[in-house]
Amino acid sequence: MNATPTHKPKIFRPEDVDYERPKRGLDEDDLRKQPTIYRDDMLAGKTILITGGGSGMGKATALLAARLGAQVAICGRDEEKLQTTVKLVKEEVGSDVLSVGTNIRDADAVEALIGKVHDHFGGLDTLVNNAGGQFPQDAIDFSRKGWLAVIDTNLNGTWWMMQEAAKRWREDGKPGNIVNIVANVERGMPQAAHTCAARAGVIYLSKTLATEWAQWNIRVNCIGPGVIETEGFRMYPEEALARFHKANPMKQRGNAWDVAEMIAYLASPAARFINGDLIVMDGGQAQWGVVWPAGMPDYFSEDGAA
Ligand SMILES: CCCCCCCCC/C=C/C(=O)SCCNC(=O)CCNC(=O)[C@H](O)C(C)(C)COP(=O)(O)OP(=O)(O)OC[C@H]1O[C@@H](n2cnc3c(N)ncnc32)[C@H](O)[C@@H]1OP(=O)(O)O
Numbered sequence: 001m002n003a004t005p006t007h008k009p010k011i012f013r014p015e016d017v018d019y020e021r022p023k024r025g026l027d028e029d030d031l032r033k034q035p036t037i038y039r040d041d042m043l044a045g046k047t048i049l050i051t052g053g054g055s056g057m058g059k060a061t062a063l064l065a066a067r068l069g070a071q072v073a074i075c076g077r078d079e080e081k082l083q084t085t086v087k088l089v090k091e092e093v094g095s096d097v098l099s100v101g102t103n104i105r106d107a108d109a110v111e112a113l114i115g116k117v118h119d120h121f122g123g124l125d126t127l128v129n130n131a132g133g134q135f136p137q138d139a140i141d142f143s144r145k146g147w148l149a150v151i152d153t154n155l156n157g158t159w160w161m162m163q164e165a166a167k168r169w170r171e172d173g174k175p176g177n178i179v180n181i182v183a184n185v186e187r188g189m190p191q192a193a194h195t196c197a198a199r200a201g202v203i204y205l206s207k208t209l210a211t212e213w214a215q216w217n218i219r220v221n222c223i224g225p226g227v228i229e230t231e232g233f234r235m236y237p238e239e240a241l242a243r244f245h246k247a248n249p250m251k252q253r254g255n256a257w258d259v260a261e262m263i264a265y266l267a268s269p270a271a272r273f274i275n276g277d278l279i280v281m282d283g284g285q286a287q288w289g290v291v292w293p294a295g296m297p298d299y300f301s302e303d304g305a306a
């Protein structure tokens with residue numbers, strides 16, 4: 001008899017799914033119809049760079065920023081995805097988005113990206129570090145490669161972006177603004193411990209740099225989204241997705257536009273005195289439930305062994 005606990009969730013690989021999955025999040029038609037509370041020219045004359053701009057929150061932010069008059073640059077690994085955003089903004093707003101295929105884990109590529117944005121637009125006002133992700137799994141089963149992939153993307157990649165942007169702002173004597181999209185890590189993130197560690201790292205990196213870099217007029221803030229329905233939901237099994245929103249007391253999912261509007265606020269002059277903060281946008285999840293993206297172990301169920 002094996003005396004060790006038997007709970008061992010299967011690895012969920014989205015590419016192996018053999019059933020039809022519903023559309024997740026706001027599609028382009030939905031995005032086109034979203035109203036905004038902001039003034040049309042709120043970001044006129046400003047340049048914004050959004051990592052992971054080809055999908056989800058990044059795409060919504062690119063469209064909103066362009067609607068508000070900003071010059072927009074995006075990056076990501078998948079050129080096809082990036083082009084969907086370029087086309088959407090062109091059709092909807094009429095402006096050209098600068099798209100630069102970049103893996104944020106590659107520090108040299110990140111340095112080149114920051115240079116290209118400056119060359120193209122003559123500067124950069126707001127950097128949005130939105131690129132990131134993870135897979136759901138019990139931490140004890142993480143492969144070394146999987147751990148490294150998540151840390152390298154979410155912590156190292158975000159850092160390369162921040163450092164290269166700031167070096168350039170310091171060199172040019174220009175103010176800077178950084179918005180890091182993290183996650184709601186306040187009570188830990190069971191079955192997403194790798195991303196929890198990386199995002200907690202980014203939050204405290206940001207708080208530290210908000211002080212160190214204030215001398216160059218660079219602000220650094222984070223947004224911690226809870227359950228936001230986007231195409232990124234593909235990373236999770238449908239049975240887990242059916243539960244996600246029940247982890248917050250509103251029992252709702254946020255959407256990419258909610259986050260885009262918060263980013264636009266932080267990019268606006270109204271946020272000029274906000275620095276070193278984490279703005280949590282989770283419907284109250286921090287006070288309520290746990291998502292269990294890979295399935296709740298029996299131990300935690302009401303009649304489970306304790
Ligand atoms: C914030 C809320 C949190 C979870 C809490 C739930 C809240 C719900 C809200 C949703 C939150 C979201 O963030 S939704 C947004 C989600 N979007 C994303 O995650 C998109 C970006 N994700 C990724 O690119 C990938 O997941 C990531 C691992 C980070 C990067 O991968 P890479 O491209 O480097 O590499 P891959 O080749 O895919 O994988 C590298 C190794 O990682 C491991 N690996 C990869 N996928 C794996 C899997 N499904 N299960 C086990 N292990 C896996 C394997 O060891 C892989 O090696 P091999 O074995 O050799 O292959």
Ligand SMILES: NC(=O)C1=CN([C@@H]2O[C@H](COP(=O)(O)OP(=O)(O)OC[C@H]3O[C@@H](n4cnc5c(N)ncnc54)[C@H](OP(=O)(O)O)[C@@H]3O)[C@@H](O)[C@H]2O)C=CC1
Pocket residue numbers: 051052053054055056057058075076077078079081082102103104105130131132133134153157181182183184224225226227228229230231232233
């Ligand atoms: N949706 C949610 O509920 C929550 C999401 N988050 C975080 O918010 C951010 C946006 O997620 P969301 O819009 O939902 O999901 P998506 O999966 O749609 O967005 C993630 C984006 O990151 C890009 N990306 C991933 N790895 C890299 C890399 N190494 N280099 C460059 N780009 C990369 C992807 O583009 P490409 O494939 O082209 O590289 C993709 O566009 C992510 O960091 C996510 O983890 C946090 C909490 C909750």
